[in-house]
Amino acid sequence: MKRAELKQRKLDTTATRVDAMSLPTGAPWAEALRQDALTRLLAMGLPQGRDEYWRWTRPDSLIAETPTPAEVFVAEEAPVFSGIDRLKLVFVDGVFDAEASDALEGENLEIMRLSDALSADIHWAKDAYGVQEKKAQDPVERPLATLNTAFATDGVVIRATGKVAKPVSLVYLHQSESSDAVLHHVVRVEEGADLTVLENGPAAARFNKVMEVEVSDKAAFHHVRAQGRDHERRAVTHLFATVGQEASFKSFTMTANGVLTRNEVVIDIMGDDSIAHVAGAAMGDGDFHHDDTVFITHDAERCESRQVFKKVLRNGAKGIFQGKILVKPGAQKTDGYQISQGLLLDDDSQFLAKPELEIYADDVACSHGSTVGAIDDEALFYLRSRGVPAADATDLLTLAFLAEAIEEIENPEIAEDILHRLEGWLMRRRAAG
Amino acid sequence: MLEIKSLHVKLEEEGKQILKGVDLKVGPGEVHAIMGPNGSGKSTTSYVLSGRDGYEVTEGEVLMDGQDILELEPEERAAAGLFLAFQYPVEIPGVSNMTFLRTAVNAQRKARGEEELSATDFLKLVREKAKSLKIDADMLKRPVNMGFSGGEKKRNEILQMAMLEPKLCILDETDSGLDVDAMKLVSEGVNALRDGKRSFVVITHYQRLLDHIKPDVVHIMSNGRIIKTGGPELALEVEHNGYADLLAEVENA
Incomplete structure (x- = not known):
């Protein structure tokens, strides 16, 4: 089949798919933004298996008309972040639950439900909603994010005007086996402000989430998320960020199970002397497919970016990493680092990586590495020779493998919580044998 | 304490016979040195005793306090009181030395049915032991052996030995890669653990280490066997004349 025919077929499929859907209503400006997204989506088409960017992750179940049902998983222990002093916002199957949530207020904080912001005559979100998503379509198309901008039904709009003491904690509960959630959050961290956003929970049988973050000059944004343990859930998420001058952006994601997860992170470093770190620790056992796709653009001088992704895989689990550092002309003194590693606990699992560097400045230091391997026999024997039983030694070495990613979490209390979850996962796997 | 009887070992993959009948008896509190040319089977002996993979015991047995340890997992041997100081200590990124x-x-305490040490007690103990080996707080915090010099790695082995208080210590070429000062420090660490009950097997190429750690018995190993056993003077003989004379003497005998 010719290229043009394939493209046309893709567009036809997309048109059919969205035909029955209607755009949420709101203020005229918001409806215009959604309409613009829909028009863009119809012009690019939803992703297909033959798309280069989706070579290793099949998008079929993410674009299908109805979600594949996912059994609701009930964990025995309290959810992650329960012990953290936080501002808790709860979404149940993608719908904001005001009763279960804290009041939408806090010092140095403006926070509003997305639908309220998009219904207001005037709101700063007018210049933010879908703006980064739209910009991020070049050089690689991200149609599922565009779908989200057009049809997102809920979310929050957050503005930090100073140091926000308590983390804003977004809790995504999954209660219906066939829920299909589309959430869109917009975050602006004003000059000199400091905000932490936590996310946890499976959200729905199928979850499409976009978060757009603007980190202004001298501002800091910290993001830590734990994607729910529901084994059958599917998720596609996009995290877009622009980073100003002398600003800091840090994001960490822990994923333990989930039949399909695609996490895309797109960061533009636009101001000098800034940093952007993205890290992930994923653990998969059995029918697990986890894809980290990262694109960091350096468009300013003396900035540092880090991508640290670690995946522990067993019983046929599959891990994907597609990471890119783009250094634009003039982005001198860039310090870019990228590492992606797979730890295979058996011969059935698979880790696929595509690390990319594209550099147009001549005075930069960029390093990248990608490895895949088993537990180091030498280290294992060394530990055992000191009296540590084989299973304990394997767990210790697995946690050591993940350590570099976990170290990216700045807040020690949150890092401890995440570490505790990882240990729990290892213990359960061991019990399961 | 330790009794090795007619130990025959071959490499699992290549099938090559490395040990061809080793006999050795080490009593409580004794220090035995094993010397010998490269490839004679010294390190293999230490690995087989500690339970490393890749070796097949085709004949013989190894008894520790009367118990055959060859059927035990490496961690069980350790809990039973066996300790191997590695010739090449392993680096483990991501695990702090303290952890x-x-x-x-x-x-080991758990395996022996003893109560685990509290964090405070452990810290106190490790600081005290580390101090005498000139191991500073930074070395304890760093990942295991990462970025350690040759001497630091060997001192770290002795620290582990001091913390674990084994019954039988095997030192596999602990002197390799050490300068004179480091050798002195390591030897003092070992000597401090000599209490009349704890036994040592010191594997080395050189007499020099034995000036510091005085052996009761010296064995010469060659081609997978112990070919000669004597007192400390045997080590001196090797130092002066090399192994060639000894080997020839045995062959002619």
Whole structure:
């Protein structure tokens, strides 16, 4: 089949798919933004298996008309972040639950439900909603994010005007086996402000989430998320960020199970002397497919970016990493680092990586590495020779493998919580044998 | 304490016979040195005793306090009181030296049905032992052996030995890669552990280490066997004349 025919077929499929859907209503400006997204989506088409960017992750179940049902998983222990002093916002199957949530207020904080912001005559979100998503379509198309901008039904709009003491904690509960959630959050961290956003929970049988973050000059944004343990859930998420001058952006994601997860992170470093770190620790056992796709653009001088992704895989689990550092002309003194590693606990699992560097400045230091391997026999024997039983030694070495990613979490209390979850996962796997 | 009887070992993959009938008896509190040319089977002996993979015991047995340890897992041998100071200590990124030590100490205590050391007690103990080996707080915090110099790695082995308080210590070429000062420090660490009950097997190429750690018995190993056993004077003989004379003497005998 010719290229043009394939493209046309893709567009036809997309048109059919969205035909029955209607755009949420709101203020005229918001409806215009959604309409613009829909028009863009119809012009690019939803992703297909033959798309280069989706070579290793099949998008079929993410674009299908109805979600594949996912059994609701009930964990025995309290959810992650329960012990953290936080501002808790709860979404149940993608719908904001005001009763279960804290009041939408806090010092140095403006926070509003997305639908309220998009219904207001005037709101700063007018210049933010879908703006980064739209910009991020070049050089690689991200149609599922565009779908989200057009049809997102809920979310929050957050503005930090100073140091926000308590983390804003977004809790995504999954209660219906066939829920299909589309959430869109917009975050602006004003000059000199400091905000932490936590996310946890499976959200729905199928979850499409976009978060757009603007980190202004001298501002800091910290993001830590734990994607729910529901084994059958599917998720596609996009995290877009622009980073100003002398600003800091840090994001960490822990994923333990989930039949399909695609996490895309797109960061533009636009101001000098800034940093952007993205890290992930994923653990998969059995029918697990986890894809980290990262694109960091350096468009300013003396900035540092880090991508640290670690995946522990067993019983046929599959891990994907597609990471890119783009250094634009003039982005001198860039310090870019990228590492992606797979730890295979058996011969059935698979880790696929595509690390990319594209550099147009001549005075930069960029390093990248990608490895895949088993537990180091030498280290294992060394530990055992000191009296540590084989299973304990394997767990210790697995946690050591993940350590570099976990170290990216700045807040020690949150890092401890995440570490505790990882240990729990290892213990359960061991019990399961 | 330790009794090796007619130990025959071959490499699992290549099938090559490395040990061809080793006999050795080490009593409580004794220090035995094993010397010998490269490839004679010294390190293999230490690995087989500690339970490393890749070796097949085709004949013989190894008894520790009367118990055959060859059927035990490496961690069980450690809990039973066996300790191997590695010739090449392994680097473990992501695991701090402190965590490594605490995990090991408590794993052994647990295996022996003893109570685990509290964090405070452990810390106190490790600081005290580390100090005498000139191991500073930074070395304890760093990942196991990462970025350690040759001497630091060997001192770290002795620290582990001091913390684990084994019954039988095997030192596999602990002197390799050490300068004179480091050798002195390591030897003092070893000597401090000599209490009349704990036994040592010191594997070395050189007499020099034996000036510091005085052996009761010296064995010469060659081609997978112990070919000669004597007192400390045997080590001096090797130092002066090399192994060639000894080997020839045995062959002619």
